[in-house]
Amino acid sequence: MADDGINEDGARVTIRTVAADAGVSVAAVSKVLRNAYGVSEALRTKVETSIERLGYRPSVAARGMRGQTFTLGVMLVGIDNPFLPSVYRGIESVTEKAGYKIMVGLGAARKETEVRLIEQMIDNRMDGIIIVATQLGGEVLESYAQKIPTVVIGHHEATAQQFDTINSDDVTGAELAVEALIKRGHKDIAMVALGLRRKNMADVSPQRERGYQRAMQRAGLAEYARIIQFPTADLPRGEAINALLTSPQRPSALFCWSDLDAIPILNAAVEAGLSVPDDLAIVGYDNSPVAALPLISLASIDQDGERMGRVGAEALFSRMAGRKVPEHILIRPTLIPRRSLYRPTV
Amino acid sequence: MADDGINEDGARVTIRTVAADAGVSVAAVSKVLRNAYGVSEALRTKVETSIERLGYRPSVAARGMRGQTFTLGVMLVGIDNPFLPSVYRGIESVTEKAGYKIMVGLGAARKETEVRLIEQMIDNRMDGIIIVATQLGGEVLESYAQKIPTVVIGHHEATAQQFDTINSDDVTGAELAVEALIKRGHKDIAMVALGLRRKNMADVSPQRERGYQRAMQRAGLAEYARIIQFPTADLPRGEAINALLTSPQRPSALFCWSDLDAIPILNAAVEAGLSVPDDLAIVGYDNSPVAALPLISLASIDQDGERMGRVGAEALFSRMAGRKVPEHILIRPTLIPRRSLYRPTV
DNA sequence: ATGAAAGCGCTAACAC
DNA sequence: GTGTTAGCGCTTTCAT
Numbered sequence: 061m062a063d064d065g066i067n068e069d070g071a072r073v074t075i076r077t078v079a080a081d082a083g084v085s086v087a088a089v090s091k092v093l094r095n096a097y098g099v100s101e102a103l104r105t106k107v108e109t110s111i112e113r114l115g116y117r118p119s120v121a122a123r124g125m126r127g128q129t130f131t132l133g134v135m136l137v138g139i140d141n142p143f144l145p146s147v148y149r150g151i152e153s154v155t156e157k158a159g160y161k162i163m164v165g166l167g168a169a170r171k172e173t174e175v176r177l178i179e180q181m182i183d184n185r186m187d188g189i190i191i192v193a194t195q196l197g198g199e200v201l202e203s204y205a206q207k208i209p210t211v212v213i214g215h216h217e218a219t220a221q222q223f224d225t226i227n228s229d230d231v232t233g234a235e236l237a238v239e240a241l242i243k244r245g246h247k248d249i250a251m252v253a254l255g256l257r258r259k260n261m262a263d264v265s266p267q268r269e270r271g272y273q274r275a276m277q278r279a280g281l282a283e284y285a286r287i288i289q290f291p292t293a294d295l296p297r298g299e300a301i302n303a304l305l306t307s308p309q310r311p312s313a314l315f316c317w318s319d320l321d322a323i324p325i326l327n328a329a330v331e332a333g334l335s336v337p338d339d340l341a342i343v344g345y346d347n348s349p350v351a352a353l354p355l356i357s358l359a360s361i362d363q364d365g366e367r368m369g370r371v372g373a374e375a376l377f378s379r380m381a382g383r384k385v386p387e388h389i390l391i392r393p394t395l396i397p398r399r400s401l402y403r404p405t406v
Numbered sequence: 407m408a409d410d411g412i413n414e415d416g417a418r419v420t421i422r423t424v425a426a427d428a429g430v431s432v433a434a435v436s437k438v439l440r441n442a443y444g445v446s447e448a449l450r451t452k453v454e455t456s457i458e459r460l461g462y463r464p465s466v467a468a469r470g471m472r473g474q475t476f477t478l479g480v481m482l483v484g485i486d487n488p489f490l491p492s493v494y495r496g497i498e499s500v501t502e503k504a505g506y507k508i509m510v511g512l513g514a515a516r517k518e519t520e521v522r523l524i525e526q527m528i529d530n531r532m533d534g535i536i537i538v539a540t541q542l543g544g545e546v547l548e549s550y551a552q553k554i555p556t557v558v559i560g561h562h563e564a565t566a567q568q569f570d571t572i573n574s575d576d577v578t579g580a581e582l583a584v585e586a587l588i589k590r591g592h593k594d595i596a597m598v599a600l601g602l603r604r605k606n607m608a609d610v611s612p613q614r615e616r617g618y619q620r621a622m623q624r625a626g627l628a629e630y631a632r633i634i635q636f637p638t639a640d641l642p643r644g645e646a647i648n649a650l651l652t653s654p655q656r657p658s659a660l661f662c663w664s665d666l667d668a669i670p671i672l673n674a675a676v677e678a679g680l681s682v683p684d685d686l687a688i689v690g691y692d693n694s695p696v697a698a699l700p701l702i703s704l705a706s707i708d709q710d711g712e713r714m715g716r717v718g719a720e721a722l723f724s725r726m727a728g729r730k731v732p733e734h735i736l737i738r739p740t741l742i743p744r745r746s747l748y749r750p751t752v
Numbered sequence: 753a754t755g756a757a758a759g760c761g762c763t764a765a766c767a768c
Numbered sequence: 769g770t771g772t773t774a775g776c777g778c779t780t781t782c783a784t
Contacts, residue, residue, distance in 0.1 A: 084771085085770065087772075088770060091770090098769060100770085103769080103770080125775095126776050
């Protein structure tokens with residue numbers, strides 16, 4: 061049992077145990093641990109041997125009291141959102157290489173929960189945090205970012221000074237979707253946007269609305285343009301979908317701000333006997349795994365979440381290294397065409 | 407800015423700041439913090455007032471060095487698994503009430519990743535950990551459980567001594583599925599199980615295989631019983647599905663160990679022109695959100711993940727409070743009938 | 753009931 | 769290049 065960090069006496073193996081075992085000072089061990097400057101090769105190997113043999117593991121708590129914890133906080137908001145796993149993988153791929161740990165905060169998209177999680181991460185002395193898809197406002201974020209290096213992913217705040225933002229170019233994404241629909245001959249194209257309740261000018265949905273409006277205008281279809289605000293709660297959404305599908309002004313095509321709405325709408329449309337895409341074409345946003353299922357086959361805008369995660373982690377590291385001037389990075393999304401946009405040519 | 411834990415001088419608010427402000431000793435403040443015995447009402451209110459005014463937040467790191475961190479580690483394996491969010495919500499509902507924080511470890515189902523995460527949680531001095539759906543073996547878990555109060559969810563290890571287990575009654579779940587298929591007149595019922603590579607007698611899949619075998623035997627259908635081992639990697643799965651669907655011995659019904667396999671199979675079957683459930687009935691396991699989509703409508707066994715999470719968190723608290731004798735709890739699952747099992751009577 | 757003081761395991765000046 | 773030592777912010781005896 062030499063590898064459990066407890067020696068034969070049942071005493072915990074600390075930096076002192078290692079120092080004694082290696083016949084050096086605690087400072088020497090600490091320096092080896094941190095790859096600090098000024099250790100001879102001989103000393104280093106001696107210490108490393110002892111560490112190995114004793115199964116020593118540095119206490120994160122003790123470290124956190126003075127130096128770095130080598131741990132990053134990642135706040136994932138909206139645990140069910142299919143977009144998050146890919147972002148997380150991207151972040152992880154960068155942090156792993158850098159030898160950093162991750163502490164995840166999971167939370168429903170409630171502001172108080174988010175605040176609690178951020179404070180928890182500050183309390184835990186994270187070296188930096190990445191906040192994904194938050195509902196929090198710019199002022200709150202600025203104030204936290206003052207205390208801890210911060211990167212925000214999936215939340216537009218282009219004038220932020222204290223933190224970086226990584227976003228999909230949501231305006232372009234919406235334009236891609238609308239243009240694809242126009243190319244298929246659609247004119248009466250409506251958009252389904254995120255309900256008012258949770259809206260906030262920094263959110264992604266309004267950006268997508270801008271792209272939608274722009275594309276419609278540019279194509280001279282401004283008269284058709286209309287945005288349907290969808291409720292965010294689940295229950296009333298069923299009614300909203302029905303209302304939309306049975307309305308005499310039902311559009312011929314729909315651009316949805318998220319697959320979260322597009323998928324239920326697609327389902328309801330088919331259930332109601334409509335043909336997709338003939339009676340109603342649909343393009344969603346996020347390219348979630350479900351959209352790719354053959355029975356669903358929902359065309360969608362792909363944000364490349366993994367890339368966003370990677371870029372975000374890299375930005376955080378450069379910020380932790382001392383960069384002060386904020387970076388606001390947009391990543392170009394792509395359209396994934398599927399059956400909800402056009403029938404495959406048989 | 408009294409609420410950011412930093413006072414006007416820019417110095418961090420510590421327990422000493424609070425003690426000075428309240429005119430008491432640091433020991434007194436500590437006692438109030440921990441609701442320790444032996445503090446007068448007067449002192450308590452004085453201290454609480456100061457804490458409030460200064461916006462003091464105890465340092466988790468410092469706490470971790472001696473006492474409890476009031477933080478639980480939750481290890482969620484397989485970030486995409488749709489079963490996990492519900493378990494997490496269950497855990498959270500209990501810990502929140504108890505005033506405990508959660509630190510989440512997210513990991514692909516790779517043993518070395520899992521080991522790293524568990525050790526990270528021990529390093530971070532979590533007060534206890536909940537491990538969900540791990541691939542780790544019983545011996546490894548026992549050895550970690552010796553160092554930290556541990557509860558394992560979704561992993562059968564009924565003889566474990568050092569930790570508790572919370573599981574769906576997977577044998578019963580499988581029986582429910584098979585019996586429902588038999589009731590619909592099926593005889594030639596095959597099972598799709600988790601591939602050999604990742605198998606481990608403690609996993610859930612073998613339990614479901616037992617239930618399948620038992621139900622088939624009891625119905626006198628032992629001659630039809632066969633278990634198809636599915637590869638876990640994604641690529642070869644497409645071929646495995648095709649082989650299954652085009653085989654001359656294609657069964658009339660399928661029980662899948664997980665929706666993860668059932669959904670792609672259902673999709674492929676429909677794409678291949680088969681009628682579900684007429685040509686092939688399917689019952690999955692997990693009742694994931696996708697299964698409920700009308701276009702999918704996959705019958706599935708519901709594990710009630712939220713309840714499992716709640717029960718797991720409660721077990722952990724009682725273990726942290728001193729219980730030594732292990733608990734191994736089974737939770738009865740239910741069948742959610744949908745179109746993949748029977749056509750709705752029109 | 754309250755406080756003084758000794759650590760917990762580590763980092764980072766600073767001295768040698 | 770290596771060691772000594774003073775904290776970091778808290779908990780916890782042990783006096784008072």
